[in-house]
Amino acid sequence: MQRSLETQVDQAVEAWLRWVPRWQPATHRGRVAPCRRCLGSPILSAAGIGSNVPHGVQHGLSTRVKTIVDHAVADYTARNLPMLQSELDQQAARNRSRGYRPAEDLAPEFEGMPLDPDPLPGAPFLFTLAGLADEEAAELPPLPPLSDDAKAALRREVGLADEYANMVGREICGMLLRHRLRVQEAIAHYVEPQIEAMLAELTEALDSPFESDGL
Template sequence: MDGSIESRVSHQVDDWLTWLPRWRPGTHRGRTRLCRTCFGSPVIAAAGLTTDVPHAVQHALAMRLKHLIDAEVDEFTETHLPLLSREIQLNEERKAASAYHPAEGLDPAYTGLDLDPPAAPDAPYLFTFAELARPEASVAAPLAPAPLTDAEKAAIRAEVARADAHAALVGGRVCAELVRHRERMRTAVAEFVEPWVLALLADLDTALDSPLWPRSI
């Protein structure tokens, strides 16, 4: 596959379109907070999926493209930002000391979501994935590096600014390319997602009852 941003975006959209027919509505439980990846996302806006699209469908696309942008920024950081790259490597080594990483290796449709669903009131308590991923559940971490000097801190802040600027540049190119795929994504949503949503609404309509509605005798 061509390594350009445009070809990578096209590949991710193709992957999402392949996944979309397998999507099924989840449970009716409400979210406890807004998804920071999807809410107000320029990626979702560029794809034309901001309204009348279930969050799970949005999230599956947003995370695929987030991984694309992150990989591009990681490559730029490793090549051009040595101090920031070193700090990231040290942080990865500290994370590697953890005994368990429940959020790693997930399909893009589930990456970034809450590790644990809300517990039922009468359910027995065993453990949560979030607890297993805490640092206190880890094996001995590597020794902390020497503190950074003021000059090193300033240099790293400058490199972080360059990394952020590059991420914004890549994100802009990704959004511009997504616009070209908007029509086929909306067509796929209409074909594979909207029938499920309409079926859910129909089931909800038949399940609801009101004392004010006339009853058949």
């Protein structure tokens, strides 16, 4: 497993390094709510990505690494946690019956991000992608109820899965340490110049708010 994890982490970092040169600052309004996946992430800290780095750059790597953790936990669950696996299988079958699933098959840079922008005050949306998806989910029949004993057993298995996820996460953090220099070099080369250019443009606009028109 160690070698497999190492290979996956190397591949995730390489994929992120290939993507970073294509990153551009977002021109739309920023969101109010912070990203729970990236805020204070030990994964990003281990990779050398500070909190001052634009969120899109952070999210591209944190999502790729989360996928590795998710796959490792899924494999562990399938081999060791039958009750949790049964619940997950039922939920997966339930989700597959939904015709509209806008959050699936997204690029890593967009996975886990809100489906809709924040509404402008006084200008609500006629509909939202998240709202349409929720409408379909509400029409599905609920999962069968569990007995108290089954609920207790399921909670124990969920706890074991969480412990395993934390263990894998710690291992990955150690593996990311050797990628720090390349990650930071990519940010310095491709990201920071664009931020500096934006700041310079903003400073110029603030210093000269009006066109002179030759006067």
